[in-house]
Amino acid sequence: xxxxxxxxxxxxxxxxxxxxxxxxxxxxxxxxxxxxxxxxxxxxxxxxxxxxxxxxxxxxxxxxxxxxxxxxxxxxxxxxxxxxxxxxxxxxxxxxxxxxxxxxxxxxxxxxxxxxxxxxxxxxxxxxxxxxxxxxxxxxxxxxxxxxxxxxxxxxxxxxxxxxxxxxxxxxxxxxxxxxxxxxxxxxxxxxxxxxxxxxxxxxxxxxxxxxxxxxxxxxxxxxxxxxxxxxxxxxxxxxxxxxxxxxxxxxxxxxxxxxxxxxxxxxxxxxxxxxxxxxxxxxxxxxxxxxxxxxxxxxxxxxxxxxxxxxxxxxxxxxxxxxxxxxxxxxxxxxxxxxxxxxxxxxxxxxxx
Amino acid sequence: xxxxxxxxxxxxxxxxxxxxxxxxxxxxxxxxxxxxxxxxxxxxxxxxxxxxxxxxxxxxxxxxxxxxxxxxxxxxxxxxxxxxxxxxxxxxxxxxxxxxxxxxxxxxxxxxxxxxxxxxxxxxxxxxxxxxxxxxxxxxxxxxxxxxxxxxxxxxxxxxxxxxxxxxxxxxxxxxxxxxxxxxxxxxxxxxxxxxxxxxxxxxxxxxxxxxxxxxxxxxxxxxxxxxxxxxxxxxxxxxxxxxxxxxxxxxxxxxxxxxxxxxxxxxxxxxxxxxxxxxxxxxxxxxxxxxxxxxxxxxxxxxxxxxxxxxxxxxxxxxxxxxxxxxxxxxxxx
Numbered sequence: 001x002x003x004x005x006x007x008x009x010x011x012x013x014x015x016x017x018x019x020x021x022x023x024x025x026x027x028x029x030x031x032x033x034x035x036x037x038x039x040x041x042x043x044x045x046x047x048x049x050x051x052x053x054x055x056x057x058x059x060x061x062x063x064x065x066x067x068x069x070x071x072x073x074x075x076x077x078x079x080x081x082x083x084x085x086x087x088x089x090x091x092x093x094x095x096x097x098x099x100x101x102x103x104x105x106x107x108x109x110x111x112x113x114x115x116x117x118x119x120x121x122x123x124x125x126x127x128x129x130x131x132x133x134x135x136x137x138x139x140x141x142x143x144x145x146x147x148x149x150x151x152x153x154x155x156x157x158x159x160x161x162x163x164x165x166x167x168x169x170x171x172x173x174x175x176x177x178x179x180x181x182x183x184x185x186x187x188x189x190x191x192x193x194x195x196x197x198x199x200x201x202x203x204x205x206x207x208x209x210x211x212x213x214x215x216x217x218x219x220x221x222x223x224x225x226x227x228x229x230x231x232x233x234x235x236x237x238x239x240x241x242x243x244x245x246x247x248x249x250x251x252x253x254x255x256x257x258x259x260x261x262x263x264x265x266x267x268x269x270x271x272x273x274x275x276x277x278x279x280x281x282x283x284x285x286x287x288x289x290x291x292x293x294x295x296x297x298x299x300x301x302x303x304x305x306x307x308x309x310x311x312x313x314x315x316x317x318x319x320x321x322x323x324x325x326x327x328x329x330x331x332x333x334x335x336x337x338x339x340x341x342x343x344x345x346x347x348x349x350x351x352x353x354x
Numbered sequence: 355x356x357x358x359x360x361x362x363x364x365x366x367x368x369x370x371x372x373x374x375x376x377x378x379x380x381x382x383x384x385x386x387x388x389x390x391x392x393x394x395x396x397x398x399x400x401x402x403x404x405x406x407x408x409x410x411x412x413x414x415x416x417x418x419x420x421x422x423x424x425x426x427x428x429x430x431x432x433x434x435x436x437x438x439x440x441x442x443x444x445x446x447x448x449x450x451x452x453x454x455x456x457x458x459x460x461x462x463x464x465x466x467x468x469x470x471x472x473x474x475x476x477x478x479x480x481x482x483x484x485x486x487x488x489x490x491x492x493x494x495x496x497x498x499x500x501x502x503x504x505x506x507x508x509x510x511x512x513x514x515x516x517x518x519x520x521x522x523x524x525x526x527x528x529x530x531x532x533x534x535x536x537x538x539x540x541x542x543x544x545x546x547x548x549x550x551x552x553x554x555x556x557x558x559x560x561x562x563x564x565x566x567x568x569x570x571x572x573x574x575x576x577x578x579x580x581x582x583x584x585x586x587x588x589x590x591x592x593x594x595x596x597x598x599x600x601x602x603x604x605x606x607x608x609x610x611x612x613x614x615x616x617x618x619x620x621x622x623x624x625x626x627x628x629x630x631x632x633x634x635x636x637x638x639x640x641x642x643x644x645x646x647x648x649x650x651x652x653x654x655x656x657x658x659x660x661x662x663x664x665x666x667x668x669x670x671x672x673x674x675x676x677x678x679x680x681x682x683x684x685x686x687x688x689x
Binding site: 108112113157171172173175176177179180182183184186187190191193196197200201203204279280326328329331332334335336338339340342343346347 | 528
């Protein structure tokens with residue numbers, strides 16, 4: 001989106017807010033509560049459905065009165081950690097995408113598309129394949145390193161040209177950098193077939209195969225990223241009017257950029273370390289959210305963080321149901337859903353004309 | 355510079371000719387190096403006698419059975435990728451409109467993996483790759499069509515298709531058993547190791563048919579780079595030329611992928627490097643094909659030697675080099 005357009009829509013939105021200052025926020029709060037409710041339902045479904053589906057009452061029993069039966073063990077030790085992982089990864093990626101789209105004013109920004117997930121994945125591959133580090137708390141730092149490097153390189157590349165950053169340049173720089181990272185990662189994996197076998201599921205993006213322990217160790221990083229990201233809503237709102245307008249409104253432009261970068265790095269690094277590179281989650285959710293709640297980041301960010309896990313868990317359940325007794329990795333389900341939506345976005349004149 | 359012989363006249367660009375000669379020389383040097391060096395060094399005179407079937411038996415085995423097919427496949431595949439990239443970059447008027455960037459080679463791999471998983475022979479795999487490439491090309495073009503195909507829209511739609519197909523490919527890999535997955539994985543990064551004459555022959559046949567065709571449409575394509583209207587005004591049948599060019603480009607990308615897997619960035623980088631070296635205003639087909647051949651064989655030689663004894667698939671090296679090159683390209687891009 002061109003800055004001029006954002007200025008116009010943001011202005012209109014503010015006038016709208018002024019006129020209906022009482023009705024609108026309460027509706028939006030109600031919407032948030034409904035989204036949270038839907039998330040709870042999907043979470044229940046994700047625990048109950050799968051290669052072997054169990055009834056909701058069994059799910060409840062597993063917590064209230066665990067009897068050690070195989071159903072209860074599966075629920076407590078496999079399905080619940082997986083559901084929590086899906087919520088964590090979905091929330092982080094949704095928020096990361098919304099932050100990136102807001103900061104770069106780029107409708108095509110997505111952690112997977114801009115190479116940040118691939119940078120993080122390269123970091124994890126280095127840690128696991130080359131240095132043999134298997135503790136998630138250790139290798140998540142490699143993921144952070146890769147994600148940070150990718151954000152800096154891609155952003156610098158996209159804005160290096162004479163005409164500054166444009167959505168298409170940013171997407172191309174990201175795809176190119178992602179390709180290089182993937183190539184190096186696959187070179188490392190080629191030298192070590194055992195690591196290749198272990199990581200080929202993770203590399204597709206999957207919620208399976210992570211223990212509750214891993215999740216517990218990665219959760220603090222995710223929560224830190226979520227809190228930091230949500231706190232940036234106000235300065236990002238002001239920057240939507242352009243850097244100069246933001247400065248005039250008293251925003252520390254560079255500090256906001258750097259903090260957003262830190263938040264994106266934390267979110268993408270932790271999410272990739274947990275579930276592998278997942279494309280398109282961060283792209284599509286913020287678009288849908290903006291269409292519903294308007295451009296105010298104070299609403300876009302929390303809505304994205306709540307709505308993304310709904311879709312991610314939903315895709316995960318679909319992936320488990322369509323290929324019983326096996327499963328389709330959630331990254332693949334998302335690519336199949338997400339790529340067509342990306343193509344529709346790319347076909348829009350505004351993007352292609354830039 | 356125009357050369358007239360009777361009723362025929364040929365336009366020659368001295369610089370392009372010089373670059374082509376130099377590229378042929380480099381290609382020859384790389385070929386000789388690839389044939390003679392390695393774990394077992396074959397002296398240059400032995401190579402020549404081995405080729406004519408009069409050398410020592412060891413040299414004949416190593417050169418004739420192991421090294422020559424690999425080098426020849428590399429040269430042919432590189433030329434095919436270079437030519438295919440040049441065609442699409444000229445058609446989209448965009449350096450990023452290469453088949454490896456917009457999903458065509460990923461589609462070819464999907465077809466190829468399907469054939470690998472189905473346990474197909476080399477011929478089935480080649481057919482699968484070709485079919486996958488054609489289907490993807492048709493889909494991407496159809497999706498990018500909106501009252502004409504615009505460069506950047508095609509590229510973005512292609513990137514989307516690429517992501518989708520890569521996901522499908524990794525899904526197929528996870529469904530396969532470990533041996534199939536490792537085989538398909540090696541093929542997927544793009545590799546020239548273990549290539550025999552049966553890999554080289556289809557590419558050679560495709561080039562034999564399509565090279566003259568490309569020479570025939572090179573001039574009208576150059577005109578079309580100035581815009582369809584200008585080309586039409588000069589009496590060029592734009593739609594016909596475009597149809598021929600797309601067909602040739604897709605077939606070349608398909609057979610090349612079938613032989614060596616989706617080696618990324620050769621199709622992207624070769625035409626751009628050739629264009630800069632020849633200082634030509636547009637994409638040049640012949641020098642792009644030569645550049646592709648040189649790039650791929652040189653990269654393959656490096657992939658075998660850099661981390662020896664570990665053999666890297668050539669696709670890893672071209673991705674690392676080509677990605678860096680793309681980064682430079684974007685830095686200077688004026689769009």
